[in-house]
Amino acid sequence: MVDDVYACVVHAAGDLRVEERPAGEPGAGQVAVRIEYGGICGSDLHYYHDGGVGNFRIREPLVLGHEVVGRISGGDLPAGTPVGIHPATPCGACPECARDRRNICASSSYLGSAARDPHIQGGFVQELIVRADQVRVLPAELALRTAVLAEPLSVAIHAVRQAGEGAVDGKRALVTGAGPIGLLVAAALRQAGAAEVVVTDLHEAPLALASQVGATQTIRADTTDWPDEIDVAIEASGTAGGLRTCLERVRRGGTVVQVGSLPGGDTAFAGSLLMTRELTLTGAFRFDHEFDTAIALLADGLSVDPIVTHAFPLDEARAAFDLASDRTVASKVLLDLSGDTQR
Ligand SMILES: [Zn+2]
Ligand SMILES: [Zn+2]
Structure with a gap:
C-alpha cells in the first residue's frame, strides 16, 4: 500500500497533467497492482490531442x-507477483x-475510457485497484x-480472427498503417500462418519496423506498384484513405477488417x-x-520487441505523449511508472 499515488490525467484537449490521486484499498474480490509500465495507445493520443476518440x-x-x-501490492495474491491486467x-x-x-458488450467497463459516464479511470497511475479476475499472472x-x-x-x-477461421493461412494479407497496432497485426498474421504480409504506410x-516483426514486403502508401491477389486486408491506420486502399487492393471476393479507429460520425x-x-x-x-x-505468444518469444521504441518516467508524460505522436520517430512509447516522481 502507498499513501498517495500520481497519475497521468487528461482534463481536456491538449491539457495533460501528472497529478496526485487518493490511494485506495482493495475491497473484496479486488487486488492492488503497483504499475510498472504503461503503453501509450493511439486512443490515449486521441484523448490528449482531440479531447475524445471516435464518438x-x-x-x-x-x-x-x-x-x-x-506487480501485486495488495489483495489475495502474493505481493510482488508480476501481472498483466485485462482492461x-x-x-x-x-x-x-x-x-x-x-x-x-455495451455495458462493459474499459480502463481509461470515456465511453461511459462516469468515465472509467485508467491505468496510468502508480497503484491501480482492479477486480482480481482482471489480472493474469505473468510467466517469470x-x-x-x-x-x-x-x-x-x-x-x-x-x-x-475477424477475417474468419483459417482465412489467412497460406494466404497473402495486406495491412494498411504501420503504427503499433498495424505492426502487431503483421506479427499476428505471420503467427496465424499467412504466407505473405504486405504492410503499407506513408512513412519509412x-x-x-514492419520488416523486423514479420512483414514480407513493405510499400509506401503512395506507390502505384501493388501486389495482386491479396486475400485479406486489415485496415489499421484509422483513415478513410486506408479503408479505400483495402477495398481497392483486396482481391474480388476478399475480406477487409477495419481495426483502426476511424473518426466519429460518417466516413465516406x-x-x-x-x-x-x-x-x-x-x-x-x-x-x-x-x-x-497474447501473453502465451509473448512468453513463447514472438518477436515484437522492436515495436517498443521509447520509455519515459511518469514525470515526463507530456514529452512521452508528444514523442508518441511523431510517427516518423516513435512507435510504441511506454510510461515507466515504477520510479518516484519528483513532484
Ligand atoms: Zn490500446
Ligand atoms: Zn454484456
Whole structure:
C-alpha cells in the first residue's frame, strides 16, 4: 500500500497533467497492482490531442491508459507477483455476453475510457485497484517491458480472427498503417500462418519496423506498384484513405477488417466496390479471450520487441505523449511508472 499515488490525467484537449490521486484499498474480490509500465495507445493520443476518440468525448478528468503491467501490492495474491491486467470488465448479462461476444458488450467497463459516464479511470497511475479476475499472472521469464504489449497484441489477434477461421493461412494479407497496432497485426498474421504480409504506410521508419516483426514486403502508401491477389486486408491506420486502399487492393471476393479507429460520425467509403467486387467488410473492436493467447505468444518469444521504441518516467508524460505522436520517430512509447516522481 502507498499513501498517495500520481497519475497521468487528461482534463481536456491538449491539457495533460501528472497529478496526485487518493490511494485506495482493495475491497473484496479486488487486488492492488503497483504499475510498472504503461503503453501509450493511439486512443490515449486521441484523448490528449482531440479531447475524445471516435464518438467518445471527455466530460470529466480521465486517467488515461489501458495497456498496463505491474506487480501485486495488495489483495489475495502474493505481493510482488508480476501481472498483466485485462482492461475490460463485461457485464456478463447482456445478449452479447451471452453470445460470447464480450468485447462488444455495451455495458462493459474499459480502463481509461470515456465511453461511459462516469468515465472509467485508467491505468496510468502508480497503484491501480482492479477486480482480481482482471489480472493474469505473468510467466517469470517474460519481461514486463515486453508483457506490456499483450493488450495491443490482443487487439491484433482479434482483428486477424475477424477475417474468419483459417482465412489467412497460406494466404497473402495486406495491412494498411504501420503504427503499433498495424505492426502487431503483421506479427499476428505471420503467427496465424499467412504466407505473405504486405504492410503499407506513408512513412519509412514504421515500415522498417514492419520488416523486423514479420512483414514480407513493405510499400509506401503512395506507390502505384501493388501486389495482386491479396486475400485479406486489415485496415489499421484509422483513415478513410486506408479503408479505400483495402477495398481497392483486396482481391474480388476478399475480406477487409477495419481495426483502426476511424473518426466519429460518417466516413465516406467506396461502397460501390463492396458491391461490385463482392467484398466482405467487418469490424474488429478490442478483444476478449485473446489476452491469454497474447501473453502465451509473448512468453513463447514472438518477436515484437522492436515495436517498443521509447520509455519515459511518469514525470515526463507530456514529452512521452508528444514523442508518441511523431510517427516518423516513435512507435510504441511506454510510461515507466515504477520510479518516484519528483513532484
Ligand atoms: Zn490500446
Ligand atoms: Zn454484456
